[in-house]
Amino acid sequence: MEKETNPKHPFDYTLIFIIFLMAIVSSIAIKSAAPFLPEKLKHINFVAQQLRWYVVGLIAIAGTMVIDFDRFKMISWYLYGFGMLLLLGLHFNFPAPLVQTIKGATSWYRLPGIGNFQPSELMKIFMIIVISKLIVEHREKYPINTVRDDFLLIGKIALTSIAPVYLLTQQPDMGMTMVFTAIIGSLIIVSGIKWRIILSFLFSGIFAVSTVVYIYFNFPDFFHKYILQEYQLNRFYGWLAPYQHSSEQGFQLIRSLLAIGSGQLKGKGYQESEVYLPEGHTDFIFAVIAEQYGFIGASVVISLFFLLIYRMIHTALESHDPFGSYLCAGVIGMMTFQVFQNIGMTVGILPITGLPLPFISYGGSSLATYMIAIGIVLNVRSRTKKFMFD
Secondary structure, three states, X not given: OOOEXXXXXXXXXXXXXXXXXXXXXXXXXXXXXXXXXXXXXXOOOHHHHHHHHHHHXXXXXXXXXXXXXXXXHHHHHHHHHHHHHHHHHHHOOOXXXXXXXXXOEEEEEEEOOOEEEOHHHHHHHHHHHHHHHHHHHHHHHOOOOOHHHHHHHHHHHHHHHHHHHHHHHHOOOHHHHHHHHHHHHHHHHOOOOOHHHHHHHHHHHXXXXXXXXXXXXXXXXHHHHXXXXXXXXXXXHHHHOHHHHOOOOOHHHHHHHHHHHHHOOOXXXXXXXXXXXXXXXXXXXXXXXXXXXXXXXXXXXXXXXXXXXXXXXXXXXXXXXXXXXXXXXHHHHHHHHHHHHHXXXXXXXXXXXXXXXXXXXXXXXXXXXXXXXXXXXXXXXXXXXXXXXX
16 A cells, blocks of 8 residues: 655756756847847847746746646636637737738737737647647546557547647648647657557658658649748758758858857857857857857757756656646657757758747747746646655
8 A cells, every 4th residue: 555655746946947047048148149130129128028028937837836737627628719719810810900920920919018929839738738638538438448449549639639730830830830740749659559550650651751752853843832832942942952042041051050160169258259140039049059158058058958858757757647747748749849940950950940949049928838838847746646655
């Protein structure tokens, strides 16, 4: 018989300390990029605004932790419905005065007194909650899973995911679509679905990508007309052949590679940049860090993310509540992919998608979303019971 020795874990101060260190890194990096911003942006104090959003995020963490995470199951479909309403508003351009189109993507609302708000950021959290609920309820109903039960669960997840993912593709927002795919994939991996089914879907995806590549080389006109839009093609051109498109599609990647390479081991020093990066305080902030603080500074940032993800994995494994473990797994999948994608695009191993670096890049709604996600993990951690024989 297991004896409960501590009804709850203490508050996870280690995780909060990691976030505190990231706030310091973010402030320094954004300040480092400030002198090299376009003239129209130099009058804005991005550091003060970022710290303000960190304060908002701390309030969001506190609000998230007030409610027992198990109660999220009760309101999961309400949250999902609210998120869908926000995405549908963007799709139908309603209300028109608030809907914002930036760089060809209709992904934001302009809120008076707050600024731009991207509803897909909140929808990521809602998707994690509702898919976790689906998995838990399915496993309770079918404790001994068969192949049929596994396909039934996949069908439930697909039906839940198809509408928001479709709306994201219509904005269009390829980066956020990839994040949603990573969230769904990470939850499917930990859901108990048989590996032969997961691998069959993986190989099907590889076959689909191979087919797209074949069409690109053999039927380019069909590819350009029906598969990828012009802006998506430009990003692939800029990724695969940046020096052949150095003045346009490949400009950002070339500048990023020059900045990272020129930083060498120790970097050039605070606000000592020689490579111009367009709006380096946002998507390409890792390149700013690598140039000014070198390999050592970039390694510190990567190490912080490693510690953050490790801590969240530890919480997921310790939780005795499957719903809590799934929530943590969804957050881990979301953040791991975004870190890998952002750093990967700055060094040229992945295409540029416009995804920010979590907790480091300047951004309001994205930072608030990450903080809510951390609040969920802290909620699971603080309500995990400890037993004598664990």
